[in-house]
Amino acid sequence: MIQIENITFGYKEHKVFDNLSMELTDGNIYGLLGLNGAGKSTLLYLISGLLFPKYGTITMDGTDVTKRRPESLSETYIVPEEFELPNMTLKQYVKINSVFYPNFSQEMLEKSLEAFEMGTDLDLGQLSMGQKKKAYLCFALATNTKLLLMDEPTNGLDIPSKSQFRKAVSACMTDNRTIVISTHQVRDIENLLDSIVIVDDSKIILNEHIGTITEKLAFVNVAIGESCPNAIYTQTSATGAAAVVCNTTGKETPMNIELFFNATLAEKEKMKGVFQK
């Protein structure tokens, strides 16, 4: 479990987080959403111990992540938005890196590569950027670490690879694993998430389970010319409108993450009120 308590962090004059607290529990895939520059990547770096908060603490199962102890590092893997892979074969890469991860699974690596329609005989130096990303994601999933952080993992992936990515992540998920996916391409990770965390204005403005969201809110389509007077938020399009309303019927509707994200940012107080009830 990741416990973030009252952290304050900033870059020189610019304060990114002020007194931020949150908890990430095992067995969940979290979607970390926010506008550009909201601090999503910074939060991932803070959780992994790559940045040190000015005040406050971040612990992973009780261990301070800023200490960068091997015990916590071997249970943490981060996939940054941009990365570099050495000029070597995947086999060599796996050989020198997998030894650091006690739960590394060769079987899981092969399954993930298969999900991405890739073989194991890869020369990392010869791959395109998208293929490199897929190989790197497969390695990250195969490490089997308790905490897996991914920053914009679907950037650079082609359309079929995005659904393959969802398939590979679902296949690698276990009850004692926590996966945090930071993205602004919310459609890429739809149906994959268990919880949503929204970062805005130096704060976590929402951290809720998908089940709770669909229990309290309903996502409805409104035809052209019709209105939805009870809507908390409405988003119009050429084919009509999509609205977020309070779920008064008790019947759950499919989650529309993009709509939910826009509603949360546009109607902060109303949405806060819904979840405080």
Add this chain to the structure above:
Amino acid sequence: MSNNISCSRLAMLFKHDWVSHWKDKAILAGLIFGLTILAYSLRNILPSLHVTFIGFLIWIIILTPAFFCSHIFHNMRTKQQKIAYLMIPATRAEKYIVRFVDYVIIPPIIATVTFLIAMAVVCMFSNWYIDFHECYDFIKNTLSELQGLEDKKILFSIVLVVITAMTAGLSAFILGGTIFKSHAMAKTILVLIILQVLMSALSLNISDLATDHGNNTFFAVTMAASAFYILVIIACVTASYLLFSRKQVI
């Protein structure tokens, strides 16, 4: 370095580092080997070029430790590389030790061993040979010329001050390599030149003191200088380690 150090993790980390960065050392070995062979091959054909190549070789052997020391954290020059290295499951001390061994200890050894191998190859395939007896006799005669304990003491203090000064210089390059992301060697040389200029007045007074007051004062001054250089070594390496352990991905 209060963190735990595990031998198995050190070995894994060293293997990781070596496999990822063996090319630098291979280039160094190739360069020294090639230049040595070339220099001695030209000995009878073009004596003037032979001297030039020997000069190159000496410069490379002198600059190799400084070059590698200032590239101690060359593996962390970009944000992505920094993330990759800092996230390896090993303690900070282990990561520092591995980089230290790989970039401070190993390159001079590779340079020396390659040079000796190249010399052996030259001796094997030419009529040229090294007279080790002559070398031994030269050292023996030089030492025998030292009169009594006093001269030996002075010689010891000179050797010590030279070794500590050179090591202090290298430790400055290690610190420079930790602080500067790019052109670490050039920037460190610049800082050292500035420091040298600032300290020149002081060192002038010390050398005057040494020459004015005879052997005992000279010995005391060189020993004090050695102690100062040892402090510089400790300070630079400690500062480098502390800076490394506080590195963040900003």
